[in-house]
Amino acid sequence: MKRLAFFLTSILLAVFVSVAHAAPQAYVLAQGSKVEFFYSSGPEPTRGTFPITGADIVVDLENVRRSRVDVDVSTARVRVADPFGMVALKGEDMLNTGRYPTARFQSRRITRTRDGAQIEGDLTLKGIRVPVVLQAIFLRKSTAPVDNSELILRVSGEVSRKAFGITGFPNLVKDMIRLDFVVNIARPI
Incomplete structure (x- = not known):
């Protein structure tokens, strides 16, 4: 019985020490x-992309409230399939x-959800800052280190495009x- 108690105490101590030393980690892009x-302008949604040009990200997988996300996107380098579009x-x-x-x-608050995290933050587009709520999950590629x-x-x-003053083609593109x-x-490294 003493051996079992010692063994369980050792495991709990190891878990406590690893959690107690867990700290937010900085990540680079x-x-x-x-x-x-994705926007709707017909029966099928149209897809486009923006490159992410910078990020300041801190992740704490044990306590996501201590995480933060700050991402810069190049709208000037937007890509869609239609050159006129x-x-x-x-x-x-x-x-x-x-x-x-x-x-x-820029995130303001991150909270854990059943499936990942909810990020409350501000999206600034065309010089207009709008509060948004986004859903997030952290994934690891199968080939990545554990x-x-x-x-x-x-x-x-x-997001609503009208909230950012994006009003072009209202009869073609939904809000x-x-x-x-x-x-x-x-x-x-």
């Missing part, structure tokens, strides 16, 4: 990060990329735009 967006997206009544070549998302040094942060949600951030991150 890795290759392949992007924001996909791409020119229209960069125009003044859409993204106005000549004046506003970047967008930014020490969580390489992660994928997948963030999704919807709600679905966002899907795929942020590849790694701990600095």
